[in-house]
Amino acid sequence: MQYTVSGETENKIHIDSDGSLFLNDSLDWETRNVHNIQISVQDENSVTVEGPVNIKIIVLDINDNKPIFNQSIYNGVVRQHSRPGRPFMRVFATDKDDPNTPNAKLNYSILTQIPELHQVNLFQIDSETGEISSTPDGARQLDPSKHKHYVLFITVKDLEGLSVNSLSDNAKVQIEVKENLWQPPGPVTIKENSTEPHPVFITQVRWNEPGAIYELGKKERNSKFPFMIDRDGKIYVTDPLDSEESERYVLVVFAKGKNNENLEQPLEILILVEDINDNPPVCVQDVTTFEVQENEKIGNQIGILQATDMDRKKENSFLKYELLDQEPDQPNARMFMIDPYSANIQISSDNFQKKIVSEYKLNVRVSDMDGEPTGFSTNCSVTIKVIDINNKIPVFDKLQYPPLNISEDAAIGTLVYKICATDADDPGTGSWKIIYKVAEGDPAGMFIVDTDEETNEGYVKINKHLNFEKVSLYHLRIDARNPEPLVFGINYNSSSSTYLAIGVNNVNEAPEFDSSFYHKAVLENITVGSVILRVHAIDPEGSLVRYRLEDDKFDWLTIDPNTGEITTQAYLDREVTSLYTIHVLATDTTDLVSSVYVSISLEDVNDNPPSLDVRNNPHIFCYPLQQKHHVRIKATDKDLSQNGPPFQFSIQQQHLNDWEISVVDGRPILDFSGSGVYMRIRIGKQANDKEEKILPKQAKRRKEYSKQKY
Numbered sequence: 282m283q284y285t286v287s288g289e290t291e292n293k294i295h296i297d298s299d300g301s302l303f304l305n306d307s308l309d310w311e312t313r314n315v316h317n318i319q320i321s322v323q324d325e326n327s328v329t330v331e332g333p334v335n336i337k338i339i340v341l342d343i344n345d346n347k348p349i350f351n352q353s354i355y356n357g358v359v360r361q362h363s364r365p366g367r368p369f370m371r372v373f374a375t376d377k378d379d380p381n382t383p384n385a386k387l388n389y390s391i392l393t394q395i396p397e398l399h400q401v402n403l404f405q406i407d408s409e410t411g412e413i414s415s416t417p418d419g420a421r422q423l424d425p426s427k428h429k430h431y432v433l434f435i436t437v438k439d440l441e442g443l444s445v446n447s448l449s450d451n452a453k454v455q456i457e458v459k460e461n462l463w464q465p466p467g468p469v470t471i472k473e474n475s476t477e478p479h480p481v482f483i484t485q486v487r488w489n490e491p492g493a494i495y496e497l498g499k500k501e502r503n504s505k506f507p508f509m510i511d512r513d514g515k516i517y518v519t520d521p522l523d524s525e526e527s528e529r530y531v532l533v534v535f536a537k538g539k540n541n542e543n544l545e546q547p548l549e550i551l552i553l554v555e556d557i558n559d560n561p562p563v564c565v566q567d568v569t570t571f572e573v574q575e576n577e578k579i580g581n582q583i584g585i586l587q588a589t590d591m592d593r594k595k596e597n598s599f600l601k602y603e604l605l606d607q608e609p610d611q612p613n614a615r616m617f618m619i620d621p622y623s624a625n626i627q628i629s630s631d632n633f634q635k636k637i638v639s640e641y642k643l644n645v646r647v648s649d650m651d652g653e654p655t656g657f658s659t660n661c662s663v664t665i666k667v668i669d670i671n672n673k674i675p676v677f678d679k680l681q682y683p684p685l686n687i688s689e690d691a692a693i694g695t696l697v698y699k700i701c702a703t704d705a706d707d708p709g710t711g712s713w714k715i716i717y718k719v720a721e722g723d724p725a726g727m728f729i730v731d732t733d734e735e736t737n738e739g740y741v742k743i744n745k746h747l748n749f750e751k752v753s754l755y756h757l758r759i760d761a762r763n764p765e766p767l768v769f770g771i772n773y774n775s776s777s778s779t780y781l782a783i784g785v786n787n788v789n790e791a792p793e794f795d796s797s798f799y800h801k802a803v804l805e806n807i808t809v810g811s812v813i814l815r816v817h818a819i820d821p822e823g824s825l826v827r828y829r830l831e832d833d834k835f836d837w838l839t840i841d842p843n844t845g846e847i848t849t850q851a852y853l854d855r856e857v858t859s860l861y862t863i864h865v866l867a868t869d870t871t872d873l874v875s876s877v878y879v880s881i882s883l884e885d886v887n888d889n890p891p892s893l894d895v896r897n898n899p900h901i902f903c904y905p906l907q908q909k910h911h912v913r914i915k916a917t918d919k920d921l922s923q924n925g926p927p928f929q930f931s932i933q934q935q936h937l938n939d940w941e942i943s944v945v946d947g948r949p950i951l952d953f954s955g956s957g958v959y960m961r962i963r964i965g966k967q968a969n970d971k972e973e974k975i976l977p978k979q980a981k982r983r984k985e986y987s988k989q990k991y
Contacts, residue, residue, distance in 0.1 A: 282325075287333070288318035294338070296320065302336075310342040311377045342379035347448035348387050348437045350374045355454045357413065359404075360461040360489050364545055365420040366405075368412035372452055374437040387411075388442030392434040392451065398422070404433060404456070408442070411435075413454065423458050431456045462487045463536060465548040472555045473524040480509060480517035486548060487514050488536040493544060500531035500549065508532060508552075516550070524554040525591050560591035561657035562600055562647040568662045571626065572711050575633045576670050576768060583617065586624040588647045588661060600624075601652040605660070608642040616641060617665065626663065635667045670768045671712035673705040675737075675761035677779040684782035689749040690790075697728065698781060700739040702761040711765035715739070720778070721758035728783070730759060741781065749787040750821045757781045791873035792818040792826045799865075802882040805855040813838070813881060816845040818867035831864035831876070838863065847879065855883040856919045887924040891916040 286296045293306040294316065308316070319333035350372060357370030378384035389411045394404060403419035406412065413433070415423060433454040438447040466484045475481065486495065497510040505527070507520040516532065530552040536544045565587035573583055590598035604619045618629040626643075643663040650656030678701050687697055706712035717730035717739040729744040739759070761777045794816060801814045818826050827842045835857065839850045845865070853861070861881045868874050893916055918925040 282330075283323050285321045285323060286318055287321070289313065289316045290318055291316070294318060308340045310340045310379060311346065314340045314342070314379075316340070342382055342384055344378060344384040344439060344446075344448060346377040346384075348374040348376040348439050348450050350437065350450050350452040353452055355452060357454060357456050358459055359415060359423065359456055360459055360463070361423050361425060362420055362461045363415050363423075365417045366414050367545075368407070368414045370413050370454075372406075372411040372413065372435050372454065374411070374450060376439050378439065383440050385439060386441045388438050390436050390438075390442065392436045395432040396428065398428065403431070406435065411437070425458045425460055429458050431458070459489070462489050463545050463548065465550055468551040468553055470553045470555050471518060471522055473522050473557055474559055475521050479521065480519045483516055483518050483552070484550065485513070485515045486534050486536075488544060493536040493538070496535040496537060498533040498535065500533050506530075510534065522554045524556040524593050525560065528554050528556070528593055530554075556592050556594040556597055558592055558594075558597040558650060558656060562588050562590045562649055562659045564588050564647070564659060564661035568664055570664045570666065572666050572668050572765075573628065573633060574668055574670050574712070574765065575635055577628050577631065577633065579628050579631050581628045583626045583628060583665060586619065586626060586645060586661060586663060588624070588659070590649050592649065597649060599649065599651060601648045603646045603648070603652070605644045605646050609638060617643060619645060633667050635669060639667050641665045641667070666710070668710040668712055669707050671706055671763055671765045672768045672771050673712070674767065674771065674773050674777050675702040675704045675715045675763065676776045677702045677761060679779060680775070681780040684784065686784040686786050687743075687747070688786045688788055689747040690788045691743055691747065693743050693746065695743045696740055697743060697783060698741040700730070700741060700759065700779060700781070702737065702739070702777065702779075704737065704763065706763075712763055713737070714764055715761050716764060718760050718762065719757050720760045722756040727752075727755065728757065747785050748821070749785045753785050753787075755783045755785075757783065787822070789871055789873065790821045791875040792820045792867040792869050793875065794818045794867065794877045797877065799877060799879040800882070802884055803853070804886050805853045805883040806886045806888055807849060807853060809849050809852060811849050813847050813849065814879070816847070816865050816877065816879065818845070818875065820869040822869070824870040826867050826869055829866050829868070831866060833863050835861075837861065840865065853883055855885050856889065859883050885921040885924055887920055889919040891918045891925075891928055
């Protein structure tokens with residue numbers, strides 16, 4: 282009897298006479314990772330008596346191929362002020378080993394940068410993709426006018442770069458720094474109401490490379506947006522602008538790639554609309570009316586003429602006033618004068634006699650641009666009425682009105698009482714009009730008196746919220762006065778004053794807190810039973826106030842119903858919520874309720890230990906026997922950063938022969954080289970630490986076993 286082997290043997294797989302399979306040369310995973318062979322049994326006449334039997338041989342990969350860059354020298358271009366972290370080029374390497382194992386998992390890193398100005402790294406590389414970008418320092422410091430060329434030496438390693446046994450390759454990267462063309466142009470000024478044919482070119486933007494797609498947006502909510510951008514980045518205004526409608530626009534310009542992604546941060550362009558003198562002055566009133574008494578003196582002010590100009594530029598809207606004529610015109614007796622810039626109208630003659638002339642009409646020219654011939658002008662009409670001298674004082678119909686009562690919860694503006702004084706001067710004139718004022722008995726201004734301009738009646742109204750508990754009775758003295766001054770020798774007397782007593786009726790009101798909002802910051806590990814703060818409310822009627830809590834959703838707090846002291850009844854936890862807000866209700870003996878918000882800020886303390894996180898398969902991993910193993914470890918912590926990293930890692934004494942912690946590229950690496958089945962690692966931080974148990978899981982012992990899956 283003899284055994285024969287056939288199939289995918291590649292002349293390396295043989296069989297002995299006793300049926301044992303053996304290799305006379307090593308298999309290569311990269312050539313063939315599965316061998317299908319057949320075994321047959323033949324007699325002495327070479328006749329098959331059994332078989333063939335199919336056998337599949339699986340080849341396990343070992344790390345016997347180093348990564349290879351697809352180029353030995355790369356060339357790239359980076360723009361000045363390019364966005365940090367945005368790749369501008371990529372290096373690429375391949376590894377023939379099994380891509381499903383760490384043997385072919387590559388790690389890229391920058392070996393060195395030449396020149397290394399100021400010991401600052403201007404470039405960074407994505408360790409997994411090989412994409413190269415500028416660092417935040419590079420985005421600030423790269424400047425072609427200072428240094429235009431840089432060289433990077435790049436290293437690629439397999440085994441994710443975590444092992445000292447990693448295979449590697451190197452490449453050279455030559456980088457040229459160019460000026461960043463993606464820059465906003467300065468502010469653009471456009472004259473309003475342009476008569477040019479539109480659209481009109483105003484400015485241009487340019488992306489660093491051809492092929493960008495430009496889009497235009499607006500930053501402000503203008504109802505009108507008369508701008509467009511073409512494929513070359515040229516920006517146009519499509520319609521005439523009006524500075525009175527909007528004196529500025531902010532354009533937002535986007536440069537996008539083929540997939541509609543933003544190539545860089547958008548630019549903002551300021552458009553200023555230059556005002557031209559395209560608006561004439563406008564009189565605020567069709568006819569402006571003033572009054573003058575018969576006995577007014579020369580120089581006394583009559584009033585100020587109001588006019589406006591819609592133009593924005595000062596030189597276009599600065600107004601000049603000129604008195605053109607007066608009607609009736611009295612020879613050698615111009616009765617008024619006007620200041621050319623303030624528009625203040627004053628008396629220039631004291632010869633007013635109402636019986637002869639009861640009214641004057643003035644024609645005033647108002648010009649912009651300081652009266653220049655190229656400006657606009659408008660004529661405004663002014664009427665000045667001559668009134669009798671104010672020789673009569675207002676007289677109340679009653680020196681004291683009957684007392685009255687009003688509820689303390691009456692709304693502001695409520696009419697309390699109607700009073701009346703009369704004046705014997707000419708009706709409708711400033712000498713006849715009456716102004717009422719509360720002169721005594723109301724220092725807090727709880728009441729106000731409005732005047733009916735047609736009848737001179739006065740309406741006493743509530744001006745502020747009344748409070749029976751503070752003031753229950755007011756004795757008001759109300760004076761009546763004219764807006765025009767009295768003539769010399771005439772004075773106001775007691776006839777121009779009246780008295781009114783107002784009582785305030787009590788209303789049962791809810792308790793009032795002494796603050797509209799309470800807030801306190803405490804440490805989250807405050808002792809249970811500690812007083813956090815005290816709220817306080819007073820019932821206006823003086824009844825007993827009791828307190829209770831609402832919205833205490835975690836049942837952390839309790840309140841003393843009599844004193845308002847809020848204390849903890851459970852442990853607080855900032856990791857659950859950092860701001861705890863509740864309601865406190867205050868109730869009087871009649872069950873009237875008021876409420877107030879109480880917020881408590883929880884300040885972090887170091888009350889959480891760090892926890893270990895083993896990459897990909899936390900806490901458990903497999904390893905081949907008799908082979909040193911590496912695994913990256915890291916820790917996390919629920920506390921804030923000031924109570925978190927940096928962490929310190931250490932191993933208990935009894936495991937030091939089998940385990941060790943090393944640091945590679947600033948990261949902790951856990952190495953195992955012994956036969957132990959578990960270990961404990963201690964992670965420390967400031968005043969708090971924690972032990973984590975690590976369980977290695979032994980792989981099945983096989984001669985051909987040489988590769989580890991994570």
